[in-house]
Amino acid sequence: MLYLRKNILFLFVAIFSLANVVAQNTITPQNTIEIEPDDSEDIIIQKSANVVPAKNQFEALQNEFIAFIHFGINTFTRMEWGNGNESPDIFDLKELDTDRWCRVIKDAGMKMVILTVKHHDGFVLWQSRYTKHGVMSSSFQNGKGDILKSLSESCKKFGLKLGVYLSPVDLYQIENPDGLYGNLSEYTKRTIPRAVSGRPFENKTTFEFEVDDYNEYFLNQLFEILTEYGEIHEVWFDGAHPKTKGGQRYNYSAWTKLIRTLAPRAVIFGREDIRWCGNESGATRKTEWNVIPYQFSPHSLSTFPDMTNDDLGSRSKLYNAKYLHYQQAETNTSIREGWFYRDDTYQKVRSADDVFDIYERAVGGNSTFLLNIPPNREGRFSSQDVAVLEETGRRIRETYGINLFAETKGKKELLDGNLNSYYLLEDGENEIVIEMPNSQKINRIVLQEAVDTHGERIEKHAVDAWLNNEWVEVSTATNVGYKRILRFPEITTDKIRIRIIESRLNPAISTVSAHYYRTRPPRLEFLRDKEGMVTISPKKAEFNWKPHGENSIENLYQNYEIFYTTDGSEPTRNSHKYINPIKVENNELRAVAISSEMQGDVFREYFGILKNSWKVISVSSNKPDNDAGLSFDANPETFWQSETADLPHTIVIDLGAKQTISAMLYTPPKSEKPDGMMAKGDIQISDDCEEWKTVEGFEFGNLVNDPTRRMHQFSNAVSTRYVRIVVCKIEGENNFVRVGELDFW
Numbered sequence: 111m112l113y114l115r116k117n118i119l120f121l122f123v124a125i126f127s128l129a130n131v132v133a134q135n136t137i138t139p140q141n142t143i144e145i146e147p148d149d150s151e152d153i154i155i156q157k158s159a160n161v162v163p164a165k166n167q168f169e170a171l172q173n174e175f176i177a178f179i180h181f182g183i184n185t186f187t188r189m190e191w192g193n194g195n196e197s198p199d200i201f202d203l204k205e206l207d208t209d210r211w212c213r214v215i216k217d218a219g220m221k222m223v224i225l226t227v228k229h230h231d232g233f234v235l236w237q238s239r240y241t242k243h244g245v246m247s248s249s250f251q252n253g254k255g256d257i258l259k260s261l262s263e264s265c266k267k268f269g270l271k272l273g274v275y276l277s278p279v280d281l282y283q284i285e286n287p288d289g290l291y292g293n294l295s296e297y298t299k300r301t302i303p304r305a306v307s308g309r310p311f312e313n314k315t316t317f318e319f320e321v322d323d324y325n326e327y328f329l330n331q332l333f334e335i336l337t338e339y340g341e342i343h344e345v346w347f348d349g350a351h352p353k354t355k356g357g358q359r360y361n362y363s364a365w366t367k368l369i370r371t372l373a374p375r376a377v378i379f380g381r382e383d384i385r386w387c388g389n390e391s392g393a394t395r396k397t398e399w400n401v402i403p404y405q406f407s408p409h410s411l412s413t414f415p416d417m418t419n420d421d422l423g424s425r426s427k428l429y430n431a432k433y434l435h436y437q438q439a440e441t442n443t444s445i446r447e448g449w450f451y452r453d454d455t456y457q458k459v460r461s462a463d464d465v466f467d468i469y470e471r472a473v474g475g476n477s478t479f480l481l482n483i484p485p486n487r488e489g490r491f492s493s494q495d496v497a498v499l500e501e502t503g504r505r506i507r508e509t510y511g512i513n514l515f516a517e518t519k520g521k522k523e524l525l526d527g528n529l530n531s532y533y534l535l536e537d538g539e540n541e542i543v544i545e546m547p548n549s550q551k552i553n554r555i556v557l558q559e560a561v562d563t564h565g566e567r568i569e570k571h572a573v574d575a576w577l578n579n580e581w582v583e584v585s586t587a588t589n590v591g592y593k594r595i596l597r598f599p600e601i602t603t604d605k606i607r608i609r610i611i612e613s614r615l616n617p618a619i620s621t622v623s624a625h626y627y628r629t630r631p632p633r634l635e636f637l638r639d640k641e642g643m644v645t646i647s648p649k650k651a652e653f654n655w656k657p658h659g660e661n662s663i664e665n666l667y668q669n670y671e672i673f674y675t676t677d678g679s680e681p682t683r684n685s686h687k688y689i690n691p692i693k694v695e696n697n698e699l700r701a702v703a704i705s706s707e708m709q710g711d712v713f714r715e716y717f718g719i720l721k722n723s724w725k726v727i728s729v730s731s732n733k734p735d736n737d738a739g740l741s742f743d744a745n746p747e748t749f750w751q752s753e754t755a756d757l758p759h760t761i762v763i764d765l766g767a768k769q770t771i772s773a774m775l776y777t778p779p780k781s782e783k784p785d786g787m788m789a790k791g792d793i794q795i796s797d798d799c800e801e802w803k804t805v806e807g808f809e810f811g812n813l814v815n816d817p818t819r820r821m822h823q824f825s826n827a828v829s830t831r832y833v834r835i836v837v838c839k840i841e842g843e844n845n846f847v848r849v850g851e852l853d854f855w
């Protein structure tokens with residue numbers, strides 16, 4: 111049964127009391143619906159199923175994946191938060207390539223860019239009339255540069271929307287003696303924008319507000335941003351406050367009025383339009399409702415409820431509400447460790463797996479994915495970030511750019527990918543069967559409800575596939591809302607069934623599509639224990655900022671097998687299949703992961719002689735918690751560290767028995783700042799621990815930039831029981847030595 115948008119009918123399922131029936135028929139879809147004191151629980155749920163996004167919110171939902179750009183003074187001080195006392199000279203920007211930012215953002219599949227035009231430190235990135243603390247006082251383009259202008263022009267060129275982050279807290283205005291923040295000025299009637307001689311506005315709109323100095327300053331700046339940089343689609347108000355002063359209050363109602371008048375299509379983050387998802391790590395809820403209960407009208411509040419709870423909108427939360435309001439979540443996180451760029455060595459970048467996994471969880475979990483990409487001090491995105499974004503964009507296009515139901519005949523309003531049509535399930539109708547003309551390989555199903563007309567209704571659903579002449583459940587999830595992506599191991603079928611298990615009212619489904627994510631074989635890593643047993647597993651990416659608790663490898667890598675060799679030959683599908691840890695001793699291990707369609711890279715590593723009977727005979731010094739034995743405990747996370755920085759450092763090891771060795775392997779310990787790495791020294795051998803013979807000198811270069819495992823190969827193999835390593839040069843800040851692992855081959 112097709113329901114056209116203009117012909118909205120409201121059908122209700124259950125049998126209610128007369129009062130309830132009257133109420134049901136009068137529920138008009140709205141952005142905010144008030145709960146009456148005598149509303150029954152059923153009525154509350156029906157009301158919740160008619161709370162819909164406003165026009166600007168619905169437009170914003172369709173952006174799905176958007177970019178955040180943190181750029182400013184902190185980019186140059188390498189701090190996450192500035193203090194407001196920074197000199198504008200610090201902003202030493204020589205080049206800026208906003209076209210390149212936009213090209214990369216567009217290719218990644220993002221639709222909007224939000225720039226931090228003023229972060230907490232108060233330094234502004236545009237040519238404001240109302241402060242000198244910004245680009246106008248820096249050397250960038252002789253004080254004439256305007257980052258917002260340049261970005262707005264690039265956005266136009268690349269067809270991207272533009273948003274602004276304007277920090278309510280302003281440390282420059284707090285710390286500076288003439289600062290306006292919390293200066294206890296009087297609330298008086300003021301005209302916005304305040305006229306500044308020689309700098310008239312083309313837009314002649316004016317506003318009168320009863321505000322104090324800081325609110326006036328903030329409104330004047332909002333006026334500049336919203337009238338002189340093209341259309342603004344999002345205004346981001348951060349809730350974080352490093353400091354406050356003088357009991358400063360914000361005149362949100364005036365801010366909102368100004369934004370609604372000057373940028374009617376813009377959504378406001380941190381107010382009633384868009385809410386914080388509750389974390390900054392890229393974590394997503396299994397059930398993300400955008401219909402949120404409020405105790406007071408969300409349109410007049412100045413403080414907002416806690417958004418960190420795991421459950422914000424289940425039935426039980428709604429029963430206690432006074433208002434139900436549509437307020438979508440933005441899943442915001444950074445591609446790097448931190449919001450601002452620091453460096454390319456120590457500040458790790460998320461892997462494409464991680465970003466793509468967050469994309470599927472966030473966009474496919476009823477929220478918008480806001481990913482921060484902080485430009486570097488050269489005004490560009492670093493190549494590591496670009497590579498990750500390119501790969502993410504490729505995966506999004508490959509997976510979601512092709513709808514495997516495209517050729518399917520059936521309910522057009524479900525299959526046409528058009529958000530303006532929907533299929534409203536009839537009473538008692540709880541499944542949709544989609545029959546394809548041919549069998550397809552599928553591992554993703556996407557569902558969308560017609561939230562703009564019917565709100566969020568589905569509470570629980572499942573996807574079944576017709577396999578071997580029966581229905582088999584392949585995936586199940588809770589709510590849908592704007593979009594739900596269901597991921598499951600790949601199946602080949604010509605029939606899919608969507609089952610609605612629980613719902614707040616008859617759901618209106620706008621689109622159903624099927625997709626195939628080409629599972630890449632994972633990168634591999636090896637870990638050998640003291641007994642020589644090697645575990646082969648997908649390589650975990652290093653990213654040590656705000657863990658989101660998800661295992662992106664498990665989420666994305668399904669249907670692959672690992673094959674290996676230990677005889678130096680290339681592993682193929684015919685080699686040994688890896689199931690459990692394998693013993694590798696004095697051999698080279700090579701392994702490859704193979705998925706149904708693709709063969710991954712071959713990973714190889716030398717494993718030396720077993721270390722289970724090694725002993726430390728003597729050591730020049732060690733810190734109490736970093737004893738020398740940790741240099742061969744088969745755990746690269748633990749390490750020997752000398753107590754002193756006096757060179758040379760020496761360690762004498764008993765190999766337990768006479769062994770033939772032809773190479774030494776050195777693994778520096780993992781650490782944020784690689785330090786104490788043995789760069790040069792001698793390898794000596796002895797049979798009695800008294801008479802020593804130097805067999806080799808070793809030297810490793812560029813360890814600070816590349817603190818990875820190194821091998822020194824001997825010119826001739828030697829036989830020995832005791833080995834003494836004499837370290838005479840260290841790379842890193844101090845001269846103490848740190849050894850994660852030593853191996854002999």
Ligand code: FUL
Nearest residue numbers: 180190348349350442449
């Ligand atoms: C937080 C801020 O304090 C961070 O610096 C960053 O801007 C992030 C998006 O919001 O609250």
